[in-house]
Amino acid sequence: MKTVTLTVKQAPELYLECENITPDTFAGKKADEIAQLPAYQGKEDTTLGEYFTIAGEAGATAAETQIILKGDCSKMKYIGIKMTAGEVIVNSSTDMYTGGWMKGGKLVVKGDVHSFCGLGMEGGEFIIEGNAGNYLGASYRGDWRGMQGGIIRVKGNVGSDICTFMNGGELIVEGNADVHIATHAEGGKIVIKGNVNRRVGGQMVKGEVIVFGKIGLMMPGYKYTKDVDLEVDGTKANFAEYVGDLGERHPKRKGEPVYGKIFLKK
Amino acid sequence: MSEYIIRNGHVFDPVQGIKGDKKDIAVKDGKIVETSALSASAKQIDAKGKSIMAGAMEVHAHVAGPKVNLGRWYRPEDKLFDSHKTPGMTRIEGGKSIPTVFKTGYSYARMGYTFAMEAAMPPLYARHVHEEIHDTPIIDEAALPVFGNNWFMLEYLKNHEIENNAAYVAWTLNQTKGYGIKIVNPGGTEAWAWGLNCLTVNDPVPYFEITPAEIIKGLIETNEYLGLPHSIHIHGNNLGNPGNYNVTLDTLKLVEGYKAKNNFGRKQVMHATHVQFHAYGGDNWGNFESKAKEIMDYVNMEKSITMDTGNVTLDETTTMTADGPFEHHLGGLNHLKWANVDVELETAAGVVPYIYSPNITVCGIQWAIGLELALYAKDPMRCFITTDHPNAGPFTRYPRVIKWLMSKKARDAQIKAFKNSDKVVAATNIATMDREITLYELAAMTRAGPAASLGLGKDYGGLKPGMNADIAIYNINPDNMPSDPEEIEKAFSGVAYLFKDGKICVKDGTVVDNGNKRTFWVDVKVKPNKQVAHDVKEKFLKYYSVNEGNYPVPDSFAPHPYVIAVDATQ
The missing domain is CATH 3.20.20.140 (Metal-dependent hydrolases)
Structure with a gap:
C-alpha cells in the first residue's frame, strides 16, 4: 500500500468541496497530478494543490492507496465520498458529507464530523473518534435510501435524525444520541451505548435499535413483548424487547407481520 | 440576419418526400429559402457525411x-x-x-x-x-x-x-x-x-x-x-x-x-x-x-x-x-x-x-x-x-x-x-x-x-423553402450506418449543428447561443356569449380563491409570443 499525505497549507475562506479526496480518484496518480484535481470553493473552481501540500504517491488501485490528511480540515466537505476501497485517515475534524455513499475501504476521522456524514453508505468501515452531527448514516434530503451496509462507529455523541431511512448496515454510538433515531427505517441495526433523548423508531418498518442507557420517552407506537438475552458489540446483557411502530405499514413474512424492534437494557 | 448554406448533407424531409438525398439547404432571415436567394456572403456549413432534418x-x-x-x-x-x-x-x-x-x-x-x-x-x-x-x-x-x-x-x-x-x-x-x-x-x-x-x-x-x-x-x-x-x-x-x-x-x-x-x-x-x-x-x-x-x-x-x-x-x-x-x-x-x-x-x-x-x-x-x-x-x-x-x-x-x-x-x-x-x-x-x-x-x-x-405543418417540421429555419444536423451517415448501435445513441445525443430561427444555437453538442425563444398560444375569436360571461363571473364570486381580474396571464408573462389567431365567429 502506498501513502499520499495531504497537509493543509491554506484554510479555505468558505468551505472546500473535497469530493476528489478519495482513494478511487487518487489511484494511479502522482503528487503533481493529485495537486491538479479540481476542488470547488463556493462557485470558484480551484485545485487541491491550492490548499494542500501533497507528498507521496497513490497506489495503482484504490485498494493499494492510503491517504493521510494533516492540518485543520474542519472546513472540508465530502472527504472520502463514494470511496470503494483503500484507506483515508484524517487527523482533525471534518465538515459535512464526509464518507457519504461509501462502498468499501476504511475512513477514520480523528476529530468530530459535521452533519450528513455517512449518508447512504453501502459498505466499508467509517470510524469517528470524536462526535458526529445530525443525519449520520441517513439518506440524502428527500431520498429514501439511507445507510444500506457497512459499519459506522462513533466514539463520542451523535446529534439528531441519525439513520433516517436506514435500510441496512450497522451504527455503533458509544456516547449519547439526540432525538429521532431510525425514522422510516426498513432494516439495519443501531447500537447506542449511552442515553437517547426521545422519538426512537418513528415510522420504522423494520430494523433494530439497541439502547444501553435510557430512552427519554418511548414512542406510543411501541409495545413491550418480552425480555431477551443478547450479545451486543462484545457485551452480554438482558434487554426488554419492544415492537413497533405499530401505526406503520409492515411487510409480512410467513404470514406474520415484521416489526421494527427496540431493545432497552434492563 | 446571417445567411447560411448547408452543403453536401443527406436531407431527410417527409414534407417534401426527400429520403436522404444530398441537397443544399439555404437559410436567410430565419427562414429556409431557395439557394438562389442567397447573397455571396452566405456562410458555408459542410455537412458531408451528416444527416439533416x-x-x-x-x-x-x-x-x-x-x-x-x-x-x-x-x-x-x-x-x-x-x-x-x-x-x-x-x-x-x-x-x-x-x-x-x-x-x-x-x-x-x-x-x-x-x-x-x-x-x-x-x-x-x-x-x-x-x-x-x-x-x-x-x-x-x-x-x-x-x-x-x-x-x-x-x-x-x-x-x-x-x-x-x-x-x-x-x-x-x-x-x-x-x-x-x-x-x-x-x-x-x-x-x-x-x-x-x-x-x-x-x-x-x-x-x-x-x-x-x-x-x-x-x-x-x-x-x-x-x-x-x-x-x-x-x-x-x-x-x-x-x-x-x-x-x-x-x-x-x-x-x-x-x-x-x-x-x-x-x-x-x-x-x-x-x-x-x-x-x-x-x-x-x-x-x-x-x-x-x-x-x-x-x-x-x-x-x-x-x-x-x-x-x-x-x-x-x-x-x-x-x-x-x-x-x-x-x-x-x-x-x-x-x-x-x-x-x-x-x-x-x-x-x-x-x-x-x-x-x-x-x-x-x-x-x-x-x-x-x-x-x-x-x-x-x-x-x-x-x-x-x-x-x-x-x-x-x-x-x-x-x-x-x-x-x-x-x-x-x-x-x-x-x-x-x-x-x-x-x-x-x-x-x-x-x-x-x-x-x-x-x-x-x-x-x-x-x-x-399540432397544426404547425405550414411553417415547422420540414425543410421546404419558406418554412422556419429550425434545422438539426446529426453526425450520422446514411450511406455508412454504424454497426454499433451505441453510435446511433451518440449521434442523436449531441447535434453537429442546431439552427433555431436561422441562428446557430448548438455546435458540436455545445450550446453557443440562447436563441430567440417564443411562446406559442392560440387566440380564438368567438361570438360574444352572455351566458358564459355570466357563469364565469358567478363561479369566480362563489368558488375561486382569486378574483376574475387576477386570473389572466398578462402579456408580460409571455413577452415573446407567437400568437395563432383563429376566427370561430363564422
Missing part, C-alpha cells in the same frame, strides 16, 4: 409549471451532485428526471429539438407555467390547459351545450395563453374528489352525472367547432392498470363519425398520448402482457387519430400527472413518497418517484410495449416518439429510445440484459419484431408528424 418537435412533455416544480421541491435528491457549473455559456444544469428550466432548454437543443409542448397546464396556475416557459432557453414552447375535469365544461357538456363550452374554452385559452384542449382521465380526477374514479368511458362522474365518453365527444365537437390548430389531446381513463387496453380502444373509437375542421392542415380529431400506459393486457400484475398490436391495428386503420408512444427508458424517474387517483394508487404500490395538489374547480395533480428497474418483469414488459407501438405503426406521420417526460423516463433519453427503434441488435441486447427476459419475451412480441425505423421514418415521427398534428 428539421428541428424536432416534442408533442407531450411535462417541463414547466406547478406540477413539475412540486417534483423539484420534494425530490432534492434528483439534483444530487449536479451543483457544479460546466465551462461555456450555459448556466448550472441540475436534475435528472425533473431538470431545471435551463437544463430543459439546453438538453432539448443539444438533441436537435426546437419545440416542446407542456402537456398539462392547470389554468389557475397558468402564470407559473408561463414564467417557467419564459425562463427555458432556446426552444419554442406552448402549453395545453387541462379541461377534462373542469366544472364549467362538465356542466355545459352534461346538457350538450357545445357553443357555450366552445366560448368557455376560447375564453380560457385567451386567459391562460394556452394552445389547445388537454384531457386527463376525463371525469376521473373530479370523481376522485369524491373518493371515486372513472375506470371505463361509461362510469358516471358523481354529482355531474356525465360519462367520460360524453366528455370526450363533447370536447371533440368543441374543438372542431372552434377549428383549433391541434385536436383534443387525451390521456384516457384507467391509465397504467392491467387490462386497460379495452378502455383505450373504447376511447379511440369515440372519434368515429367526426371529421377535422380547421385551417391548419390538421387531419386528426384526437391525439392519444403516452399510449404505452394504455396498452396493457392481463387482469393482474402476474399475467400482465402487451396489447400494443390490438391498439395499433385500430390506430393504423383509423386515420382520425394521432398518438405518441410514452416509451419506458428503464431509469429512475418522477411520475407526475393530473391523474390524481392514479398517482395515489402508484404511491401505495411502491411506498416511496406521494404528493398531491388539488386545483380548485379545474384539476388536480399527483407526483410519485418511480424506478423502472430492468430487474422487474413488469418494467421490462412496459419497455417492450412502448417500442412495439412505434414498430407496429404503419404511418409514421401519425405515431410520435415521447417518453411522456418524466413519467416513463426523462426526455434526455430520446437518443436511447431512437437507438432501440433503429436497431434490432440494441433491442436484443436489452432483452438479454433483463433479469427475467424469458417472462418479458413471453408477454410481448418485441423479440419477434425485425423492423428497424429508418432515418426518414424518424424524421416523420419526430418532426413532420408532430408539426402536422
